[in-house]
Amino acid sequence: xxxxxxxxxxxxxxxxxxxxxxxxxxxxxxxxxxxxxxxxxxxxxxxxxxxxxxxxxxxxxxxxxxxxxxxxxxxxxxxxxxxxxxxxxxxxxxxxxxxxxxxxxxxxxxxxxxxxxxxxxxxxxxxxxxxxxxxxxxxxxxxxxxxxxxxxxxxxxxxxxxxxxxxxxxxxxxxxx
Amino acid sequence: xxxxxxxxxxxxxxxxxxxxxxxxxxxxxxxxxxxxxxxxxxxxxxxxxxxxxxxxxxxxxxxxxxxxxxxxxxxxxxxxxxxxxxxxxxxxxxxxxxxxxxxxxxxxxxxxxxxxxxxxxxxxxxxxxxxxxxxxxxxxxxxxxxxxxxxxxxxxxxxxxxxxxxxxxxxxxxxxxxxxxxxxxxxxxxxxxxxxxxxxxxxxxxxxxxxxxxxxxxxxxxxxxxxxxxxxxxxxxxxxxxxxxxxxxxxxxxxxxxxxxxxxxxxxxxxxxxxxxxxx
Ligand code: SF4
Numbered sequence: 506x507x508x509x510x511x512x513x514x515x516x517x518x519x520x521x522x523x524x525x526x527x528x529x530x531x532x533x534x535x536x537x538x539x540x541x542x543x544x545x546x547x548x549x550x551x552x553x554x555x556x557x558x559x560x561x562x563x564x565x566x567x568x569x570x571x572x573x574x575x576x577x578x579x580x581x582x583x584x585x586x587x588x589x590x591x592x593x594x595x596x597x598x599x600x601x602x603x604x605x606x607x608x609x610x611x612x613x614x615x616x617x618x619x620x621x622x623x624x625x626x627x628x629x630x631x632x633x634x635x636x637x638x639x640x641x642x643x644x645x646x647x648x649x650x651x652x653x654x655x656x657x658x659x660x661x662x663x664x665x666x667x668x669x670x671x672x673x674x675x676x677x678x679x680x681x682x
Numbered sequence: 683x684x685x686x687x688x689x690x691x692x693x694x695x696x697x698x699x700x701x702x703x704x705x706x707x708x709x710x711x712x713x714x715x716x717x718x719x720x721x722x723x724x725x726x727x728x729x730x731x732x733x734x735x736x737x738x739x740x741x742x743x744x745x746x747x748x749x750x751x752x753x754x755x756x757x758x759x760x761x762x763x764x765x766x767x768x769x770x771x772x773x774x775x776x777x778x779x780x781x782x783x784x785x786x787x788x789x790x791x792x793x794x795x796x797x798x799x800x801x802x803x804x805x806x807x808x809x810x811x812x813x814x815x816x817x818x819x820x821x822x823x824x825x826x827x828x829x830x831x832x833x834x835x836x837x838x839x840x841x842x843x844x845x846x847x848x849x850x851x852x853x854x855x856x857x858x859x860x861x862x863x864x865x866x867x868x869x870x871x872x873x874x875x876x877x878x879x880x881x882x883x884x885x886x887x888x889x890x891x892x893x894x895x896x897x898x899x900x901x902x903x904x905x906x907x908x909x910x911x912x913x914x915x916x917x918x919x920x921x922x923x924x925x926x927x928x929x930x931x932x933x934x935x936x937x938x939x940x941x942x943x944x945x946x947x948x949x950x951x952x953x954x955x956x957x958x959x960x961x962x
Contacts, residue, residue: 573787580751630921
């Protein structure tokens with residue numbers, strides 16, 4: 506049976522997910538990759554508010570290709586999550602509940618996930634055309650000047666992902682590699 | 683002497699950038715489709731089915747196969763008797779890239795300085811390799827390269843004593859550490875021999891070869907086959923989520939080298955291994 510996850514994602518739900526489970530995500534999520542993470546991290550360090558509520562949110566590591574006039578968004582698949590590791594524990598300690606990307610995470614990130622009951626999902630990599638069909642609304646909400654790396658608010662429906670690392674620290678990638 | 687105008691080159695490069703990002707070559711497409719039947723992990727098969735569906739959607743609805751539409755790698759084979767008319771060949775290729783990425787709704791992923799990191803906003807410059815040959819041929823290959831897989835590539839300066847076993851270890855170590863980051867199923871491009879930079883170039887070029895065509899050198903062909911089998915028994919699988927289809931092919935190119943060295947470069951290509959070639 507298909508398991509549906511809705512946002513905002515609360516700890517009680519996130520904690521129950523187990524590595525290897527296939528889920529479908531519905532609700533609002535936020536895109537951010539390298540440059541946006543760096544800016545958010547620096548803003549938080551200065552005591553400023555991040556561009557979207559971190560608590561109970563899901564961040565999607567993704568920078569889309571440009572949309573054609575009739576499209577909501579262009580190709581929109583996951584990028585390598587490990588590049589965001591440096592910035593992630595701070596966000597998790599602020600209540601970030603989910604992340605979507607590809608590839609494994611650092612020990613520091615996994616420890617912060619365990620501490621906060623958060624979960625990391627893997628979306629099918631290099632399937633940006635398929636995944637774009639699950640994105641029903643998209644708008645840039647911050648760092649417009651970063652182009653593809655700007656923060657987008659996305660409304661997704663039935664977005665397919667696999668629980669790659671769960672809140673207990675079980676890591677699907679580590680079981681394989 | 684044969685003349686080719688820069689306008690012809692611009693137009694062709696533009697079209698090829700677009701074509702490469704919306705449709706894979708038939709060997710890659712068939713390779714991914716047939717992998718579905720050979721994969722025995724449930725998660726792995728599900729991923730492969732998603733990749734097949736992704737290819738169908740990309741072509742039908744004109745959405746790039748992957749959002750990382752790459753840095754544009756260009757191989758140009760130019761005959762000595764060809765004359766380029768109307769401007770600079772290099773500028774024409776970059777203009778073709780500029781137009782292709784704009785008109786094709788492709789992502790601009792190039793920064794002008796590797797440390798200052800300001801986006802050039804038109805995906806230029808491309809990375810252009812020229813090969814000058816006798817005659818009046820003019821051939822261009824456009825191979826947009828995503829960096830999820832590029833970042834996982836490696837160079838090894840092995841010793842002659844390391845031998846074939848050392849080469850195998852280098853390739854397997856690179857593939858293992860690439861894992862899910864390189865968006866498997868991968869195509870593994872390997873360059874053996876030459877010098878530090880030559881083997882890297884060979885590895886890159888190897889990725890443009892049809893995945894069903896093996897090396898014409900018997901010992902290299904055997905090495906390609908043995909490595910593919912070894913890689914597929916690592917268990918990494920599609921998306922790195924487990925399975926037997928970790929790579930679709932290992933393509934090896936070789937070149938003479940120095941008595942003291944055995945350079946090996948491993949360039950990891952992802953399942954969106956894009957390349958389009960045209961003769962003009
Ligand atoms: S490695 Fe390839 S498939 Fe993966 S995101 Fe980059 S271009 Fe796309």
